[in-house]
Amino acid sequence: MCGIVGVVSAAPVNQLIYDALLLLQHRGQDAAGIVTQQGRKFFMHKAKGMVRDVFRTRNMRALPGNAGLGQVRYPTAGNAFSEEEAQPFYVNAPFGIVLVHNGNLTNALSLRNELFQTDHRHTNTDSDSEVLLNVFAHELERATRGVPLQPEDVFTAVRAVHQRIKGSYAVIALIAGHGLLAFRDPHGIRPLAMGRSQDGTVMVGSESVALEGTSHVFERNIDPGEAIFITLDGKVHARQCAENPQLNPCIFEFVYLARPDSVLDGISVYQARLNLGEALAKRVVSTVPPNEIDVIIPIPESSRPSATQLAHLLGIPYREGFVKNRYVGRTFIMPGQGVRKKSVRQKLNVIGSEF
Known part of the structure; x- marks a missing residue:
C-alpha cells in the first residue's frame, strides 16, 4: 500500500513530483524515490526514509527532465530494510523502462520462477514490484518485436500482464523516449486518478489529493483493468x-489508509x-443500551468522522481521550511489531480525566 505519481509536462517535473509525494506521504514512509527523463536518459534518486529526508537540494538538481514518476513505499512484500527494494525499479530492455507499483501480487513466487525458467529474465530482489516490471518488459518486447513502439503495442502488453498476474x-x-503508462488491476483494488493543470501538464496519482494539492484539476479515475498511455507531448491514449x-476497491482505503479529503472512484473518503x-x-x-454508554471517544485520527457521526446519532457526548504527537510517523506502516508498539506509546497519550 504505497503512494505513486507520474507526470508528463512541458516544464521540469522534479519539484512537482516531490510536492505530490509529500501529499502521499501517509501511504508510505519507509522509502521514497523519483525518476525523471530528459531525452532518452533516466535520472534516479531513491533511498530509505521520508520524502523530506531523502531529497536534498543537490538530489533535486540531479533530476532534470519534463517527465517522471515517484513513489513512497510501505513494504508489504520483500525486505522492509533493504534499500535496493526502494522504488522505482529499472530495466534497460526493451527501450528502457522504470516502474512504480502500489499493491501486492499473490502469485509473485510462481511468476519469479517462470521469469527465470521460461522468459530468461533475472530479478535481483524479493520485491514483487520487480517481478511485475519484468513481466511487463517481457510482454512489451513480445508485442513490439523490434518495430517502432505504438500505443496499441503497450496496450497489448498490458493485456498479457493482466492474464499472467494475480493480485x-x-x-x-x-x-x-516514448511516454508514461498507467494501469490498474481488473478489480481496481488500489486507486489511481488522472488530472490536468492549466498549462497542459498531465498527472496520474494514487489519490485525488495529490492532484488538487499541486493545482491539477481532477479529470477522471483510471478504470479497473484500464490502461492509459500519455505520449511525451501530452496526448492521452486509453484502452480497456x-x-x-x-470494481472491487479495498475497504481499508476508506476505513484507514487514504486521506479523508480524497475521493476514490467517485466516493468521498470522508463521507464513507x-x-x-x-x-x-x-x-x-x-x-448495547445507549444509556449504558458515557461518551464516544475516537482513537485518532481516521476514526474521528465515524465517531462524531456515532455520537450524533446516539445523542451521546463526544470526547477526546487521546492526544496525538504529530511528530511521530504513521505507526501501522512501520516495519516490525516492536517498533510499532514503541511508536504508539510515544504517539498517543491518554487524557486521564476522561477515563
Missing part, C-alpha cells in the same frame, strides 16, 4: 485491457467514514 496493482511506468473488469459511523450506530443500538 492488486496500480502501476505507473515510464518508457524511455481486461476481459471482465469489475461518516457512513461507517451510521452503520456502527445501528450495530451499537442492537447490542
Whole structure:
C-alpha cells in the first residue's frame, strides 16, 4: 500500500513530483524515490526514509527532465530494510523502462520462477514490484518485436500482464523516449486518478489529493483493468485491457489508509467514514443500551468522522481521550511489531480525566 505519481509536462517535473509525494506521504514512509527523463536518459534518486529526508537540494538538481514518476513505499512484500527494494525499479530492455507499483501480487513466487525458467529474465530482489516490471518488459518486447513502439503495442502488453498476474496493482511506468503508462488491476483494488493543470501538464496519482494539492484539476479515475498511455507531448491514449473488469476497491482505503479529503472512484473518503459511523450506530443500538454508554471517544485520527457521526446519532457526548504527537510517523506502516508498539506509546497519550 504505497503512494505513486507520474507526470508528463512541458516544464521540469522534479519539484512537482516531490510536492505530490509529500501529499502521499501517509501511504508510505519507509522509502521514497523519483525518476525523471530528459531525452532518452533516466535520472534516479531513491533511498530509505521520508520524502523530506531523502531529497536534498543537490538530489533535486540531479533530476532534470519534463517527465517522471515517484513513489513512497510501505513494504508489504520483500525486505522492509533493504534499500535496493526502494522504488522505482529499472530495466534497460526493451527501450528502457522504470516502474512504480502500489499493491501486492499473490502469485509473485510462481511468476519469479517462470521469469527465470521460461522468459530468461533475472530479478535481483524479493520485491514483487520487480517481478511485475519484468513481466511487463517481457510482454512489451513480445508485442513490439523490434518495430517502432505504438500505443496499441503497450496496450497489448498490458493485456498479457493482466492474464499472467494475480493480485492488486496500480502501476505507473515510464518508457524511455516514448511516454508514461498507467494501469490498474481488473478489480481496481488500489486507486489511481488522472488530472490536468492549466498549462497542459498531465498527472496520474494514487489519490485525488495529490492532484488538487499541486493545482491539477481532477479529470477522471483510471478504470479497473484500464490502461492509459500519455505520449511525451501530452496526448492521452486509453484502452480497456481486461476481459471482465469489475470494481472491487479495498475497504481499508476508506476505513484507514487514504486521506479523508480524497475521493476514490467517485466516493468521498470522508463521507464513507461518516457512513461507517451510521452503520456502527445501528450495530451499537442492537447490542448495547445507549444509556449504558458515557461518551464516544475516537482513537485518532481516521476514526474521528465515524465517531462524531456515532455520537450524533446516539445523542451521546463526544470526547477526546487521546492526544496525538504529530511528530511521530504513521505507526501501522512501520516495519516490525516492536517498533510499532514503541511508536504508539510515544504517539498517543491518554487524557486521564476522561477515563
